Amino acid sequence: MSITNENHFLNKVFASSGITNNELETILPKYKKVIFKKNDYLLQQGTIEKKYWFVESGFIRSYIVDTDGNDITFNLYAETDVVIDYPSFFFFAPTRENLQALTDCVCWEINFNDFQELFGQIPNFRDQQRGLLVGSYFALKKHSISLIADQAKDRYLKLLKSKPHIVQNVSLKHIATFLGVTDTSLSRIRKEIATE
Numbered sequence: 001m002s003i004t005n006e007n008h009f010l011n012k013v014f015a016s017s018g019i020t021n022n023e024l025e026t027i028l029p030k031y032k033k034v035i036f037k038k039n040d041y042l043l044q045q046g047t048i049e050k051k052y053w054f055v056e057s058g059f060i061r062s063y064i065v066d067t068d069g070n071d072i073t074f075n076l077y078a079e080t081d082v083v084i085d086y087p088s089f090f091f092f093a094p095t096r097e098n099l100q101a102l103t104d105c106v107c108w109e110i111n112f113n114d115f116q117e118l119f120g121q122i123p124n125f126r127d128q129q130r131g132l133l134v135g136s137y138f139a140l141k142k143h144s145i146s147l148i149a150d151q152a153k154d155r156y157l158k159l160l161k162s163k164p165h166i167v168q169n170v171s172l173k174h175i176a177t178f179l180g181v182t183d184t185s186l187s188r189i190r191k192e193i194a195t196e
Contacts, residue, residue, distance in 0.1 A: 008028065009054075009056045009108065010024075010027075010028050010031060010054065010108055011024070012080055013054050013080055013108075014027070014128065017124060017125075017127070017128035017131070018124045018127065018128070019122070019124040019125060019128060020124070023122050023124055023125065026118070026121070026122065027118055027122065027125055030110055030114040030115075030117075030118060031054075031108040031109065031110050032108070032109050032110075033056075033106065033107075033108055033109075034053070034106075034107050034108070034109045035104070035105070035106055035107075036058070036060075036101040036104070036105040036107060037101065037104055038101055038102065038103050038104055039100065039101060040100070040101045040105075041098060041099065041100050041101075042060065042083060042099040042100070042101065042107075043085060043088070043095055043097070043098065043099040044095075044098050044099075045064070045065070045094075045095060045096060045097060045098050046094050046095070047088075047094060047095060048088055048092050048093065048094055048095065049084065049085045049088035049089045049095055050089075050111055050112050051089075051109050051110060051111045051112065052082060052083060052084035052089055052109070052110060052115075053082070053083045053084070053107035053108060053109050053110075054080065054081070054082055054083075054107060054108045055077050055078060055079055055080065055081050055082075055083060055105060055106075055107055056079065056105075056106040056107060056108060057079060057105060057106045058078075058079075058101060058102070058103045058104055058105025058106060058107075059076065059077065059078055059101075059102040059103045059105070059166070059169055059170055060076075060077040060078075060081075060083055060099060060100065060101050060102060060105060061073045061075065061076050061077070061099075061100055061102055061170070061174055061178075062074055062075040062076075062077070062083075062085075062097050062098070062099050063097065063098050063100065063174075063177070064096055064097050064098070065098075070177075071098075071177070072177045073174045073175075073177045073178040074097070074143075074178065075140075075178070076163070076166050076170055076174065076175075076178055078163070078165055078166055078169075079165075082132050082136070083099060083107070084136075085097055085099070086133065086136070089112065102169075102170055102171070102174065103169070115129075146158070147179075147180045152179060152180070152181045152185060152186075152189060153189045153192065153193070155179045155180070155181075156175075156179055156186065156189050156190070156193075157193070159175070159178075159179065172186055172187065172190075
């Protein structure tokens with residue numbers, strides 16, 4: 001399938017962005033299809049991110065290792081999500097996070113130089129990318145506030161409602177740390193909900 005084919009996955013990503021077909025002909029060839037196997041790392045702590053990805057299929061998590069050596073999931077990604085460590089990508093800073101495939105994944109990757117070229121040349125691309133950045137910031141802020149202000153059961157119910165595909169396909173261990181609870185607490189919450 002040609003990358004500019006109208007059924008191409010990336011057309012979903014750019015569909016509501018105002019990007020024209022002519023602009024897509026310039027944008028889409030800059031993305032490269034990459035396959036990650038389960039447990040592969042897209043990015044590891046201490047390295048600098050030089051590319052980012054759109055997820056076509058599969059699940060990815062972002063995690064850090066806390067001071068006690070526990071890995072804590074702080075984001076979960078699925079189809080059409082953008083997977084990026086913004087500070088590392090834009091400021092060339094070594095990352096503090098790890099990006100790991102939880103399943104086999106198909107992603108579309110763009111490197112920093114191609115991104116910068118498109119960002120400078122195509123205003124609609126620039127606007128779409130800014131929208132992704134703002135959306136990611138708001139989602140992170142909302143999640144951070146929820147960890148402090150909401151009960152664990154409410155956080156789980158929100159995740160179940162907004163991202164049921166994550167709940168159905170990602171291990172409870174990763175979902176628990178993402179929600180700021182233990183595996184045992186999450187199992188108890190799930191049992192409570194099942195009996196309501």
